[in-house]
Amino acid sequence: MIIIMLGAPGSGKGTVAKLLSKTLNLVHISTGDMFREEVQNHTELGMEAQKYMEKGELVPDEITIKMIQGRIQNSEGVVFDGFPRNKAQALALNEMLEVQNKKIDLALQLNIPDEDIIYRTVKRRTCSNKECGAIYNLEYRKPKVDGICDICGSPLTKRADDNEETIKNRLNVYHSRAEEILKFFEEENLLYTVNLRAKDNITEEMVKSWLEDYKTIKK
Ligand code: AMP
16 A cells, blocks of 8 residues: 655654554655665765755755665555645656556545644654654643654654744645645545634544545545
């Protein structure tokens, strides 16, 4: 099964992708995480990507698509988190999948008001252990011990681009591309939208119920 997560930065794509990956045994591919890893490792790709990331802009398609190409081979089921982000990337993904006789099954959009997003992302903290990657919020999903992940005990970090100014730009970038990509998946009859608020605690049961509902609609 191939699932695409759609939604603004901070809409909960990462959280839902993790739940989907666990429930359906899918490989979770997050282009944001991949870029952050490249930045952390000071690779050439990372240094190039950082210039765009710190401003909240999209890394050019040719870099992003090339990075993804190596990752999707031999993966039966995948949940894409943060890719594709525009129509060119969506078309490139379709082509890559076609070669492997695969196709997208669902584009799951998380729709959440912008004011909720700013509030949510400024207070977001992420587990620094890549294997875990649990996401917290200092207002409504606090860790039990300050700065420490409840699940694996690793330190929590704040993403460099989770500051108000960059978030506002990331939201602008998102909205400027949202229409074309939503239309693309709507025309492919793959779009399923969930309306959420920042404080909603997304559970495995909720995610399963969305999948059931989507299956019923598709019949
Ligand atoms: P994210 O963690 O998905 O919010 O991504 C963080 C940053 O990585 C974005 O603001 C972009 O600069 C870059 N990025 C992630 N995914 C993509 C993509 N599909 N296309 C271009 N840039 C991306």
